[in-house]
Amino acid sequence: MATYSPNYKPTKSQMALHSVDISPAIKTIVFWGGRKAVGKSAGGLGESFTFALKYPKAKCVIIGESLDNVKDSFLVKLPNLFPDSYKDENGESHVVYRYYEKSHSTYPSRCIVFENGSYITLQYCANIQDALAFQGKEYNLIVIDEVTRHEKLEIDLIESTLRASIQFDNKGNRYWIPTKMVLLGNPGGIGNDWVLKEYIEPCVSKWSPVPGRKIPLKTKDHEYWQRIPGREPIKVIQRFIQGGDNPFINSAYLASLVKLPDKYRKQYLDGDWGVISGKMFHVHEDQKISSSISYKMIKDMHPEIYVSIDWGYNPSYHSAHWHAVFPNKTVITFKEVYGQDMIFNDFVKEIALQSEFYEVIGTLLPHDMYRHGDQYRDDSGKVIGEMKSDVFNWYGLNPIGVASGTAGIVAERNSRIEASTKTRTTEGEPKFLISEDCPYLLEELDSAIFDEIKEGHVARGKLDHAIDDYGLFLTYYSDDISPIDAFQTEVEAKNLSKIEELIRKKDALKEEEASYTSTFYDDSDDFF
Secondary structure, three states: OOOOOOOOOOOHHHHHHHOOOOOOOEEEEEEEEOOOOOOHHHHHHHHHHHHHHHOOOOEEEEEEOOHHHHHHHHHOOHHHHOOOEEEOOOOOEEEOEEEEOOOEOOEOOOEEEEOOOOEEEEEEOOOHHHHHOOOOOOEOEEEEOOHHHOOHHHHHHHHOOEOOEEEEOOOOOEEEEOOEEEEEEOOOOOOHHHHHHHHHHHHEEEEOOOOOOOOEEEEOOEEEEEOOOOOOOEEEEEEEEEOOOOOOOOHHHHHHHHOOOHHHHHHHHHOOOOOOOOEOOOOOHHHEEOHHHHHHHHHHHOOEEEEEEEEOOOOOOEEEEEEEEOOOOOEEEEEEEEEOOOOHHHHHHHHHHHOOOOOEEEEEEOHHHHOOOOOEEOOOOOEEEOOHHHHHHHOOOOEEEOOOOOHHHHHHHHHHHHHHOOOEOOOOOEOEEEEOOOHHHHHHHHHOEEOOOOOOOEOOOOOOHHHHHHHHHHHHOOOOOOOOOHHHHHHHHHHHHHHHHHHHHHHHHHHHHHHHHHHHOOOOHHHO
């Protein structure tokens, strides 16, 4: 009797994905990828399909970053790799599954529904809100595509829907459906760091010896017992599969990968996890300080106070932070003004108001504060400057220009922020502390990821105004992180030339007054 035989013929690495032990008493997680062009989506689809056929009434889900992504990667391959029917030796057709775009009373939308009662649904998750929407759902098998493009919390929330379940066959016999989670992805993206730490490093027994590279050479299953409150511990199996050569990928596709910039070539062709990617800043818990302690230290020790600012455009964001520099060079960033609710003049007035109890040594300004062409007025309408820096000067905030605009400087400034998280005193304490009164700075630092195009920049879509002004301070002042002084020197030179010009004008005026006086008050004898 003829049986169903799909066109999907798994490769050696795909078989490693399918062969890991699973049972209702084991929590099984497999990360498969590292390289492109190894057949990850075909393997993920094959895992789902065989699981659904093996366990009647199984609930499986394949999750992509968007509906288009999950359909393009999996649904398009479905009819070719897994035809929906087959014919027996008598020529009679037998249906294996049907695909339904719309939901039904017994299965969700975008569903591959099998004759044995199992289904595979195609879903998406682009952010935390989407991950929260999975709550209340239950799956026996979860396949997540491009997992490195997700925050850890998103995956943890989705994983919480993974459940073994009891089902009954047509005769009323009970049977268990086990669980398995399959993660697919390449190096890079927002999840690069946490995926590497949680799912890859525990499974790698040998790395490439090339300095600066992080390419797995040998792997082994990572097995451990996870404690469950009030229950017996459960065995966890983690497997990492560095995808191998895929005979179904032609050389033309590989040739297109070879043309990519070095960063992407290392990630996609070599599976190199050492390329800088993912989370940008790693602020440690002991760098965070309470409001009461920071203000007590400032009151008792009278440190030097600096203010750093950033003014964003389109839309306008304002950000300012106050930094206390203590005699031992420890720094506490202790005050914050942040938001979109002020025009520029009010922003500067608020900084002056917040600074009235401190002797501010200088206010650090980015280069665009020194652009001419506008007029700024006080409340009475009097012109107080032609540059934004003039407004700070008017309010006695001692503006100091700091290099900030070019691509190289932005990347360098961000690298100094990350360097500050590693800088310690001789006693091992953090040298750069951030008060709980700066929640927006802490939030931006925690959520910042590397931009995939602009090296060293914060990814588009992530706020970085607090990051920018904090980096401005670190660029200007740190005994561990030397300043970039090229622009500062340029500004000082301009300021000096202005002062010299004023002096020349005053000298010329004095000479003119002296000449005028001598005409009418000549003290020579001939005058009388």
